[in-house]
Amino acid sequence: MSTAIHWFRRDLRVADNPSLVAACTHGEVIPVFILDPEFMDRPVTPRTHFLFAALRSLNESLGGSLVLRTGAPAEVLSELARATGATDVYCAKDFAPYGRRRDTEVAAALKAHGVKLRGVGAPYAVDPGVVLKDDGTPLAVFTPYFKRWMNVGWADPIETPKACWATGVGSENLPDIEIIPHSIPAASEKAAWERWDVFAGTALASYPENRNSPGVDGTSMMSPYLRFGLVHPRQLLAESHPHDVNKSFVSEICWREFYADVMFNKPQTAWENLQTKMNVLPHDTGPIADERFKAWCAGRTGYPIVDAGMRQMLATGWMHNRVRMIVASFLVKDLHLPWQWGARYFMRHLVDGDLASNNHGWQWTAGTGTDAAPYFRVFNPTTQSEKFDPTGEYIRRWVPELEDCQAIHAPETADAGIPSGYVAPIVDHSVERDESLRRYKIVSGK
Ligand SMILES: Cc1cc2nc3c(=O)[nH]c(=O)nc-3n(C[C@H](O)[C@H](O)[C@H](O)COP(=O)(O)OP(=O)(O)OC[C@H]3O[C@@H](n4cnc5c(N)ncnc54)[C@H](O)[C@@H]3O)c2cc1C
Structure with a gap:
């Protein structure tokens, strides 16, 4: 038995969370979310509100054990590991430009304290960087990417871990934030699956015909839930695949993976022309x-x-x-x-x-x-x-x-x-x- 930290980032769920499951093999887990000034010092957006609501809901799912800390992740995690004796920090891998830089820095800071940063899983069914041409180079055209992505395939969703959360680790409260005019969806795993059930029950079968009609409630509206990992694409693929005969919905999930792959291979294209x-x-x-x-x-x-x-x-x-x-x-x-x-x-x-x-x-x-x-x-x-x-x-x-x-x-x-x-x-x-x-x-x- 030892203590591990699970660092939540874009995986704000307890179901089908491989990194959380891996952390739980240690025995006791400190679930933490870090309010990183890199994001928190920016103007409040609908995403900030959605994130805060998702964190409240996650805290409930964890029986009130979620530890919130503000600060640079390398410092926060080093200090938390030192104070609790945690030997390992688990997280889902991040493939975006800032996340990759941050994780390199965090891994080095933790290593200096004898603690390991372990990336398990990702916000994608197939990790960016995995789908390649025969000559080992990345693809920049969707259709061949889609074919190869389908051939690579993905694992089935995994079991939710049994509660093993550490208690007594001090947490901050979420700060009050400016009210926004947008009326945004409820942010919880439950809300995500309620919305999914509506879509699967009424619109998945007609998705190919209706997905382009903005006047029709014909798309899943899963994008905010995928953005923050309240659901994982693997879960939606498991739910939709058997019913999605012409792979129309599956291919839209793949667009998200394709763009993440393109940005992983060419991080400068976040703001510069690919062409x-x-x-x-x-x-x-x-x-x-x-x-x-x-x-x-x-x-x-x-x-x-x-x-x-x-x-x-x-x-x-x-x-x-x-x-x-x-x-x-x-x-x-x-x-x-x-x-x-x-x-x-x-x-x-x-x-x-x-x-x-x-x-x-x-x-x-x-x-x-x-x-x-x-x-x-x-x-x-x-x-x-x-x-x-x-x-x-x-x-x-x-x-x-x-x-x-x-x-x-x-x-x-x-x-x-x-x-x-x-x-x-x-x-x-x-x-x-x-x-x-x-x-x-x-x-x-x-
Ligand atoms: C200019 C522009 C900006 C966009 N900005 C974003 C963004 O910031 N975040 C975002 O998630 N999507 C973005 N999209 C893609 C797409 O518009 C949304 O994912 C989609 O409208 C979300 O609604 P839905 O969940 O009902 O989609 P559905 O049609 O139900 O599709 C299911 C899921 O597939 C993925 N998906 C579908 N279409 C695309 C696509 N074209 N590109 C990438 N992923 C896709 C999404 O994760 C989506 O939730 C953008 C598209 C355009 C043209």
């Missing part, structure tokens, strides 16, 4: 660009589907995937602004904000990333809206000024004019599309 040839693409700057960006942020572009998406995110911290693509394309190709502006704004408001999925989702849409389809594919926000929200149900939900508008996809064409309170389009899509293509010639040299 460096796109670095010469000119962007707009100056007061007009700033005004347009503000209109986009506020959901006041005069393009209803764009405005509905931005307002959905501002209200709930979540946006439908199809609409994320539409608003991202609009920012880059209609307003000619850098994708990084939009990615940063998304990270401030998304409850599922995840560096790899977000920034590579942006790069995919901006034509600077892994997309097999190139920059000159420009989304038309009006035809996208007509196709994916034909009745305008989604738009009416988030843009109440258009409640009675007959020309819901293009209110400026309504006989009665633009409804009061709504705005005229801030740009003309067909003009900006041509402008985008003109600029792209600088990159392509044609």
Whole structure:
């Protein structure tokens, strides 16, 4: 019998948690979460609220034994191990740029005290860096990645460990944080599985047909739970695989893994173009660009589907995937602004904000990333809206000024004019599309 620390990070669950199970083999476990100033000193976001709620719920699941500490992880863990005599610190591996740097530092600091940092499991079904081409190099195209990822496969979910939590280790309280306007989902393992049951019971079978319709409750909304590890993708794969005959849902889970793999292999692509040839693409700057960006942020572009998406995110911290693509394309190709502006704004408001999925989702849409389809594919926000929200149900939900508008996809064409309170389009899509293509010639040299 010895004492081990389990360091919770992006695995805020007790079920199917290999690192927690491994820590429990020691006998007594101190479950700890560290409020790292690297994140805590940033402005409060919907993710901060979701995280705090998830920690409260995790503490309940651990019978009140969760130890909270504030400080640099290397110092906090060294001190905790010294004070408790813990010999090992267990955690799920982190593959993102900051997490990798931090873990190297933590491992070195612990080693100096004779304590081992042991990475067990990861927030992915298949660890980033594992899926490779035959020549041992990584992939940057989704379809071949997906095929190989399916062949690598993953383990079944494992048993929840029996409680072995240490008592009497002092804990801090969660600090009070600023209230936010977003109405975010409940954050607990129970809430995650309740939502999953609704999705599996009503929408999984029709997911391939409905996943692109923002007016329909047709996707899982598991992204915040996956982001913080209240569920593991392995658990969702075990639940969905047998029913997901054409692997539509499974392939979406794989997109998350693919982007994590791309960022693991090229950490600089978190904020820099994956396709460096796109670095010469000119962007707009100056007061007009700033005004347009503000209109986009506020959901006041005069393009209803764009405005509905931005307002959905501002209200709930979540946006439908199809609409994320539409608003991202609009920012880059209609307003000619850098994708990084939009990615940063998304990270401030998304409850599922995840560096790899977000920034590579942006790069995919901006034509600077892994997309097999190139920059000159420009989304038309009006035809996208007509196709994916034909009745305008989604738009009416988030843009109440258009409640009675007959020309819901293009209110400026309504006989009665633009409804009061709504705005005229801030740009003309067909003009900006041509402008985008003109600029792209600088990159392509044609
Ligand atoms: C510009 C842009 C930014 C994005 N930012 C994020 C982000 O910060 N965090 C995030 O989790 N997802 C992001 N996505 C991907 C996707 O929009 C969300 O994962 C999805 O909308 C979440 O809803 P859901 O859980 O109902 O998805 P479902 O359709 O039910 O899919 C199940 C799960 O698969 C994964 N997934 C689905 N689509 C994608 C995708 N295109 N890329 C990566 N993973 C995917 C998610 O983990 C999701 O929860 C972004 C996409 C774009 C185009």
